[in-house]
Amino acid sequence: MRPGLMEVRDKQFGAFTAWQALCEYTRAEMRTRVDRGEWVRVFHGVYREVATALSPQLRVEAARLSIGAQSLTAAYQTAAELHGFAVGESRGTHVLGAQRSRTSRLVVHSDRTEPEDLDLIKGTVTTNAVRTAVDVARTTDRLDTLATLDSALHLGISRDALLAESERHRGRRGYLQAVELIELADGRAESPMESRTRLRCIDAGLPRPEPQVEVPTRGGLRRLDLGWPEWRIGLEYDSAAWHSGDAAAARDDLRHNWLSAEGWTVYYVTASDVYLRPENFVEPIRCAMRGR
Incomplete structure (x- = not known):
């Protein structure tokens, strides 16, 4: 160049x-x-x-250049990316502004903001972390929303701050969803798919699972993505990246054996189960709980 x-x-x-x-x-x-x-x-x-x-910074700047604005503010999922929150895979670029967009890949919102609603992240103006989390919670698919809220709590945002911010949005579209999912959010979740799996369990009427359950065994301390200690039932998200290869299989088998020796039953879930067939893991867990 x-x-x-x-x-x-x-x-x-x-x-x-x-x-x-x-x-x-x-x-x-x-x-x-x-x-x-x-x-x-x-x-x-x-x-x-x-x-x-x-990057989100490039996309926001490209949006500004494309629509000829003096400045733009990153918002919703794009602001969530800038704050380091988990967001869904399918997303456009979301900004606040007055001009209309020429493409569905660029979503221009006309929301009003106050100076205290804004932050500057690596040179890009964005809605602040609490406002961003609530905006996403109001407007995004439930599975993706809980992942965003879990990561917000994990990064140090308090539930009280999210609930206080949500009150400013009372009466707006998605307010009730935001309040519900803020109450269900848990900062112990370590991946977006763990969050989505947990919500599938809750929506199916299972007792609320505990994230990152630690189980002492004679082979050492083992940790499960999700678990119900009262029933000694665990649920693991089966990530191909983590559970592939001979070494991974040997590690998982040994871990599974020690958990079984302590009376734990562990179930496994894939992405297709979470998104398309949650009954594949929900119903076996429900049956196991009844049996115990």
């Missing part, structure tokens, strides 16, 4: 407009780079180099 455009790019989190590129390149040169896949369009009239990560 030529020095003039490189300087502009570096000031804009890796994004640059077609007009800025044409100050350094001819139209033919620019078209060649786009056709080769060296430059990738982010939003209308805005590009990034293919090697540049599509």
Whole structure:
């Protein structure tokens, strides 16, 4: 990339407009780079180099450049990313502003904010952590919402702060969902899929499972993603990344044997079970509880 455009790019989190590129390149040169896949369009009239990560900072800046705004505030799921919260896989870029978006990948909200509602994270203006968590809790799918709230608590936001913020949203769409899930959130959850699995259990009417249950065994302290100590039943999210390969199988078998020796029954769940067939793990657990 030529020095003039490189300087502009570096000031804009890796994004640059077609007009800025044409100050350094001819139209033919620019078209060649786009056709080769060296430059990738982010939003209308805005590009990034293919090697540049599509960070939330870049996406917010690209949104600002695309709609010609003086400034934009990251909000909802995009703000949650900036705060380090867990968010769902399918997400657009969410900002606060007055202009309309030309694409469904960019969602412009007209929400009002006060100065105390805003933070600055790595050069990007965003709604503050508590406001962001409640905004997501009001407007996002339940499974993804609990994962976001669990991670917010894990990062040090208090439940009282979330409940106090939720009162400011009373009467808005999703208020009741936000309050319900704030009460169910648990900062001990260590992954978004553990959070989603826990909510499936609660929604099915099972007793509320405890995250990260520690079980003393003669082979050492073992820990389960979720558990019901009263029934000595555990539930593990079966992540392919963690439970694949011969070494992982040997480790899991040994762990399972020690838990069995202490009278624990452990069930396993996959992503497809959580999203599509929760009865695959909910009903066996329910039957086991009745049996005990």
